[in-house]
Amino acid sequence: MSGIIPQCLGSFADSLELLNLRNNKLHGPIPQTYNNGTQLTMINLSQNQLQGSVPRSLVNCSLLESLDLGNNHINDIFPFWLKTLPELKVLILRFNRFHGAILNPNSSFAFPKLQILDLSHNGFTGKLPSGYFHTWTAMKTIDVNQLTYVGGVVSVVNNVNLTLTNKGVEIVYLYILNVFTAIDLSSNRFEGEIPESIGILKSLHMLNLSNNNLIGQIPSSLGNLTELESLDLSRNKLSGEIPQQLTQLTFLEFFNVSHNQLTGLIPRGRQFNTFENNSYEVNSGLCGDPLSKKCGNFEASPSSKFEQDDDHSWFPIxxxxxxxxxxxxxxxxxxxxxxxxxxxxxxxxxxxxxxxxxxxxxxxxxxxxxxx
CATH class of the missing domain: 1.20.5 (Single alpha-helices involved in coiled-coils or other helix-helix interfaces)
Structure with missing residues (x-):
């Protein structure tokens, strides 16, 4: 479909629950007419040519769980006003023209149920939004009770139909588990250090901070993210050693710190025995397996107690x-x-x-x- 989205579409929101217009050739602004009492739980306008800003009237969609505006030409700042939506779990703004710094929230209840945030491939600047780390309650706790079975099927967020870059590959998700959490802030202009407070988001499954201007060391608190399956910190200006605490991430399947300024011995043991050269390339100061560059006398010293346990070394001293x-x-x-x-x-x-x-x-x- 082509053309603009008619303004009157918002008037159907009192009975409409799912609005999916993704992957068309729609252009022009997003309708501003969303009134109180709307029943919308999902809005997907991704992969179009929409322009303008995010409608502030979306704050009236109190039942909204998923909002996907990715792959458009939207030119706006971060829509912090959406923080009051009590049920919002998925916010996708990837591949647009969002810009500016993301300021810390003035409330401790901002985005309380947010599970998936994708702001990748925009023009956001300033430091990482560490102020929100303390308010994203759904990303902080691992609740096994959320894995409830309804009719023999794990509880899901239905009909999200969203695209995420997970483990280096773009994947289209038709459904997501209620326990799946992800943050993608890649390909922006974020700067400064990665805050230690990111370690409180213990239920994260995917974290992508690649292709920014981040500096400083990789925080050891990332070792607290025990559910993490994918971690991408590549193409930044990170320095120092890779923390040994990351060997605690026993579910980690994808790890990329290439194109940084890291130094020292690469940790070994557990998942780190599975990562190949491309996870570490273009870090002239890194050495040890799986790289061909050895670390001299330091090569013989074991990385950590975790490596000793898993490698079953004959005399771990x-x-x-x-x-x-x-x-x-x-x-x-x-x-x-x-x-x-x-x-x-x-x-x-x-x-x-x-x-x-x-x-x-x-x-x-x-x-x-x-x-x-």
Missing amino acids: SKSDWIVICMGYGGGLVVGLIVGNALTTRYHEWFISTFGRNQKKQGRKKKSGRRN
Whole structure:
């Protein structure tokens, strides 16, 4: 379909629940006519040629669970006013012309049920929206009770029909599990460091911060994201070593830190034994397996206790432990020699003084016997 979306479409929202106009040739602005009482739970206008801004009247869609405006020509700032939607779980704004910084929320209840956020391929600037990390409650807790079965089927968000880049591949999702969580902020102009507070989003399955201007070290708190399956930090300006805590991510299937300024020994053990060269390329300071560049004397030292457990090393003692052991053996040997020497000298003196005198007495008796 081509043309513009008629303004009167908003007047059907009091009875319409699903609106899916994706993958057409629609252009012009998105209708602004969304009134109170709307029944819409899903709006998908992706892959069109829509322009203008995000309608502020969408705040009236109190039942809205999924909003996908990806792959259009929308020119706007981050629609922070959507934070009041109590049921919003999916927000896709990828491949548009959004710009500016994402300011911290002025409420602790912003986007409380948000599970999937895709802002990739826009022009967002400033620091990562760490203020929202504390408000995204659905991404902070791992609730096994959410895996409820209805008629033998795991509970899902129905008819989302959205596109995500997961594990380096674009995937179209017709349905998503109620427990699936993802953040994609890639291909923007975010700058500054990755905040440690990102580690509180413990239910995250996918995190993509690639192709930005991020600096500093990879936070060790990422090791707290134990549900993480895909982590992409490539094409930034990150420095320092890869944290050993990341070896705790036992579900991690995709890992990419290429095209950064990382240094040091690549962690080994668990999932890190499965990642290949392309996960680390264009980091001149990195060394160790699977790269051909070795780390010299550091190569022999084990990465972490997690690697030791999983690799079943025959005698998992670190270099520092060996030094302590050798010092202990050396010190013990010296003390042993001193004490042994003292005891031997005393025993020798006692032996001579005791048995030597007896031998002398016996010798005298023999001599006196001969004379008699």
